[in-house]
Amino acid sequence: MRVVGEVRALNGDEAVAYAVRQCNVDVISAYPITPQTIIVERLSEYVANGEIHTEYVNVESEHSALSTCIGAAAAGARAFTATSSQGLALMWELLYVASGLRLPIVMAVVNRALSAPINIHCDHSDSIGTRDSGWIQFYVENSQEAYDTVIQAFKIAEHPDVQLPVMINLDGFYLSHTLENVRVLPDDVVSGFVGFRKPVKVWVPYLGREVPAVLDGYTPISLGIIALSDYYYEFKMMVIKAMEKAREVIKEVNKEFSELSGRAYGDGFLTHYGVDDAEAVLIVMGSAAGTVRYVARELRRKGLRVGVIRLRTFRPFPYEELTKLLKDVKAVGVMDRATSPGAYGAPLFNEVRTALYDCECRPVIVNYVYGIGGRDLSPHTVKELYSDLLEIAKGKKPSSIVRYVGVRS
Amino acid sequence: MSLPGWKQLPIGAVILTPGSSVEYKTGEWRTLRPEIDQEKCIRCRTCWMYCPEGAIQEVEEPYKTKTGREFKLTYKVDYDYCKGCGICANECPVKAITMVEEVI
Numbered sequence: 423m424r425v426v427g428e429v430r431a432l433n434g435d436e437a438v439a440y441a442v443r444q445c446n447v448d449v450i451s452a453y454p455i456t457p458q459t460i461i462v463e464r465l466s467e468y469v470a471n472g473e474i475h476t477e478y479v480n481v482e483s484e485h486s487a488l489s490t491c492i493g494a495a496a497a498g499a500r501a502f503t504a505t506s507s508q509g510l511a512l513m514w515e516l517l518y519v520a521s522g523l524r525l526p527i528v529m530a531v532v533n534r535a536l537s538a539p540i541n542i543h544c545d546h547s548d549s550i551g552t553r554d555s556g557w558i559q560f561y562v563e564n565s566q567e568a569y570d571t572v573i574q575a576f577k578i579a580e581h582p583d584v585q586l587p588v589m590i591n592l593d594g595f596y597l598s599h600t601l602e603n604v605r606v607l608p609d610d611v612v613s614g615f616v617g618f619r620k621p622v623k624v625w626v627p628y629l630g631r632e633v634p635a636v637l638d639g640y641t642p643i644s645l646g647i648i649a650l651s652d653y654y655y656e657f658k659m660m661v662i663k664a665m666e667k668a669r670e671v672i673k674e675v676n677k678e679f680s681e682l683s684g685r686a687y688g689d690g691f692l693t694h695y696g697v698d699d700a701e702a703v704l705i706v707m708g709s710a711a712g713t714v715r716y717v718a719r720e721l722r723r724k725g726l727r728v729g730v731i732r733l734r735t736f737r738p739f740p741y742e743e744l745t746k747l748l749k750d751v752k753a754v755g756v757m758d759r760a761t762s763p764g765a766y767g768a769p770l771f772n773e774v775r776t777a778l779y780d781c782e783c784r785p786v787i788v789n790y791v792y793g794i795g796g797r798d799l800s801p802h803t804v805k806e807l808y809s810d811l812l813e814i815a816k817g818k819k820p821s822s823i824v825r826y827v828g829v830r831s
Numbered sequence: 832m833s834l835p836g837w838k839q840l841p842i843g844a845v846i847l848t849p850g851s852s853v854e855y856k857t858g859e860w861r862t863l864r865p866e867i868d869q870e871k872c873i874r875c876r877t878c879w880m881y882c883p884e885g886a887i888q889e890v891e892e893p894y895k896t897k898t899g900r901e902f903k904l905t906y907k908v909d910y911d912y913c914k915g916c917g918i919c920a921n922e923c924p925v926k927a928i929t930m931v932e933e934v935i
Contacts, residue, residue, distance in 0.1 A: 624845060625847070628847070628849060635841070635842055644845065645843065646844075647844055657837070660840065660842070
């Protein structure tokens with residue numbers, strides 16, 4: 423069944439809130455922070471207007487916001503929260519609690535640089551910092567994808583094989599505060615697609631039957647226990663395996679959603695343009711992909727063989743898909759919107775290089791760090807990156823492997 | 832004892848059986864073992880009060896010392912849960928408890 427839906431003018435934050443409104447969420451708890459504030463404003467309006475029958479819990483901090491969601495999800499509720507930057511940093515210890523307890527919470531992170539110095543604009547250092555916390559991470563390109571991904575996220579998180587929290591990352595201001603045309607699905611269609619949360623069941627020996635693995639008071643179980651050197655490793659292994667299972671589920675849900683809406687995001691992990699015959703490819707995440715694709719299209723019109731890969735998921739990292747795509751490419755530029763002081767290049771570069779180490783025709787891979795603290799990435803700059811890469815593809819030795827683009831010296 | 836692997840464990844580390852912490856024998860952590868000299872012990876209950884683990888047991892078991900003193904109670908250590916902190920030995924007013932090195 424294909425549903426077209428109506429077009430609305432929504433910014434990224436509004437698109438997220440609109441999707442959450444349609445997803446039968448039981449509990450929302452969030453603390454406002456620029457540039458995520460609009461999500462919280464819209465959701466509280468929906469609740470206050472009686473448009474949704476969701477419990478909206480006001481809290482005094484992001485630490486409490488995620489704690490509330492953890493409690494709600496542990497009791498069997500579908501829970502949502504949203505934050506940015508310092509708020510995500512304050513949630514830190516709870517991120518690991520959510521994934522360790524296997525609670526399918528969905529959170530929108532509107533990417534913003536971390537202090538100090540204080541900055542409200544976009545870079546990915548907040549969410550990239552949480553890459554090892556056991557959360558599935560999506561990086562969306564536009565408001566439409568933000569809307570679509572929130573809907574998909576509940577399905578992915580709550581899949582019996584996954585049961586992991588999902589983080590949807592959208593670029594602060596570039597997406598959060600920019601009006602775009604967003605095609606939204608009717609309420610009943612989304613509600614039907616995501617359904618209601620069905621907690622996984624566990625066999626309880628003292629009851630002699632299966633019960634939902636939630637705190638309901640009727641069939642008592644303990645959650646949040648201690649596991650020391652004799653058990654902790656096994657539980658971490660279960661999170662690792664669940665993340666591997668998520669690969670299949672992300673693919674499935676992307677396909678299911680495209681059958682419903684007509685919109686697919688590649689295979690769910692990445693989208694690409696011009697890679698098939700490309701000599702030089704840029705890899706990018708988030709809203710900058712639009713700028714890079716625009717430049718790639720212009721250059722291809724002039725006959726230059728350039729391509730672009732936009733990663734949609736950073737966790738799980740699509741290393742197999744990347745290796746397959748890049749097997750005939752000579753030069754790859756990895757664009758990072760985050761830094762890792764002291765590391766050999768930034769985090770995305772590290773992942774891509776590691777993935778391609780086993781690839782037979784190892785391309786030259788360089789790192790372009792860009793857009794830190796919201797520094798603009800112009801088409802002119804992207805053009806320079808492509809001409810640098812094309813020269814490398816022709817055999818020129820790169821002047822440096824890690825380049826910080828657009829920083830004043 | 833073979834412990835369950837990750838494929839056998841319940842999701843999210845939930846505990847499905849009530850009272851299961853009793854099965855967790857914390858006595859394995861011990862490096863020093865308290866031993867009560869029943870001859871010296873005056874049954875004052877000080878060790879029982881101070882033990883942070885509740886690992887000192889008050890047992891209704893009569894005991895007669897070599898000097899002929901008779902007691903209705905005996906104090907014993909529950910080695911399944913005693914972590915060997917030595918507080919009992921430190922607090923004992925008659926130094927009836929000695930800490931002995933555990934040898935495997």
